[in-house]
Amino acid sequence: MSHDRTLHTGPQPVHILIVDDESFVRLALARELQRAGLAAEGASSGDEALAKLQAVPYDVMVVDLSMPGMSGLELMQRAHQLRPEVLMIILTGHATLESAIAAVRSEAADYLVKPVSGRQLLGALSRILQQRALRQHRQQLVQSIAQAMLALRRSGPPSALPPDAESAGQRIRHLPPLTFDTQRRHVMLDDGGHTRLVELSEGEAAVLATLMSKPGQVLSCGQLSQAAWNYTPDDASAQNMIRPIISRLRRKLAMDRPQGPLIRTVRGRGYTLSPH
Numbered sequence: 001m002s003h004d005r006t007l008h009t010g011p012q013p014v015h016i017l018i019v020d021d022e023s024f025v026r027l028a029l030a031r032e033l034q035r036a037g038l039a040a041e042g043a044s045s046g047d048e049a050l051a052k053l054q055a056v057p058y059d060v061m062v063v064d065l066s067m068p069g070m071s072g073l074e075l076m077q078r079a080h081q082l083r084p085e086v087l088m089i090i091l092t093g094h095a096t097l098e099s100a101i102a103a104v105r106s107e108a109a110d111y112l113v114k115p116v117s118g119r120q121l122l123g124a125l126s127r128i129l130q131q132r133a134l135r136q137h138r139q140q141l142v143q144s145i146a147q148a149m150l151a152l153r154r155s156g157p158p159s160a161l162p163p164d165a166e167s168a169g170q171r172i173r174h175l176p177p178l179t180f181d182t183q184r185r186h187v188m189l190d191d192g193g194h195t196r197l198v199e200l201s202e203g204e205a206a207v208l209a210t211l212m213s214k215p216g217q218v219l220s221c222g223q224l225s226q227a228a229w230n231y232t233p234d235d236a237s238a239q240n241m242i243r244p245i246i247s248r249l250r251r252k253l254a255m256d257r258p259q260g261p262l263i264r265t266v267r268g269r270g271y272t273l274s275p276h
Contacts, residue, residue, distance in 0.1 A: 014129065015056060016040040019049040019075065020064040020091065025114070029062065032118025038125075046070025046078075053082055060109075060125060065092045076108070084247045087128050091116060175212050175275045177255070178262070182209055189253060198252045203228070207245050211263065211273035220270035246271055 016038055020026040026042040033040035041056075043049035046069060049061065061079060065072035076088050088107070093114040109128040112120060173180040177190040185205040187198040200208065206228035211219065213227075221238035225231055233241065246263060253262050264272050 013037065013039040014060070014125070015058045016060045016062065016125070017043060017049060017052060017056075017058045018062045019043045019046065019067070019072070020062075021045060021067045022064070025064075025091075025116075029116065029118060029121055032121065033125075035118075036122055046072075046075035049075055050078060050082065053079055053086070057083065058086055060087045060089060060128070062089045062091060062121065065090055066094070080107070084250075087132060089121070089124055089128070173209065173212050175215060175273075178212065178253075178275065180205075180208065180212060187253070189255065200249075200252070203245050204249050204252070207242065208249060211271065215273050215275055218266045218269045218272045223270065242271075 016033055018026050018029050018040060020042070021044050023044065026044065030040040030042050041052065043052055045067060053061070063072045063076055072090065079086060079088070087109045089110045089112060090108045091112055091114055109131070110124040112124060171181060171183045173182060179188040182205065185200045185202070187200060187208070189196045189198055207224055210224055210227040219227070221242040222232055222235060224242050225233060225238045250261055250263055255262070260274070262273060262275060264274050266272060
């Protein structure tokens with residue numbers, strides 16, 4: 001079976017990082033992927049992998065669960081913090097129920113048991129990249145619907161006062177460390193005494209305004225969609241709509257603070273804004 005069509009649909013080559021402390025495994029798999037026309041590299045440890053991930057936007061990481069030093073699971077968690085969009089394939093020499101559960105909890109896209117051939121890895125890559133392409137297509141459709149819904153809402157009867165006549169109290173929302181101008185879609189972020197100005201898209205602004213209106217409260221993707229656009233899709237469509245927006249907001253509002261990120265994920269429930 002040929003996987004060429006799935007693996008070469010984009011304008012740029014697919015970038016793969018193989019992380020395994022066993023050099024013969026790492027090099028053999030990298031060579032097989034390179035022969036298939038993929039941009040494959042290797043890393044011998046979690047630390048090396050994170051350093052490479054900061055420099056290169058890899059599409060997929062192939063991670064050995066059992067490595068000296070940083071474990072494969074810890075690497076995956078830290079890698080997702082750096083690049084939430086990267087796909088993960090787990091390699092393990094010991095297929096157990098515990099390792100399978102760990103794969104699910106770490107949101108791995110696939111799970112392969114050693115010894116792994118280049119053909120097996122290419123098959124896994126073909127599957128997960130095809131799934132990603134379908135998700136991206138659904139996200140584009142859902143976001144188009146959301147933008148249309150927002151345009152319909154804005155095309156309704158005009159308010160009694162023009163936007164410039166709105167009071168600052170209505171337009172400016174302040175929730176330290178955020179000061180949000182909802183009309184201009186600008187956020188002033190007080191990052192340890194250093195102030196940054198961040199510009200948001202319409203979708204990002206709508207979601208942030210909803211989170212700021214209910215700080216500390218966990219809101220599902222459906223609730224965020226309903227509050228921001230007055231539109232309630234099914235769960236899968238709501239997730240496809242909201243998750244990319246949350247990811248972009250986190251990058252734009254990233255700051256170093258002991259409490260963790262401003263927008264936190266509550267697994268299985270949704271998202272919450274934790275300003276303090």
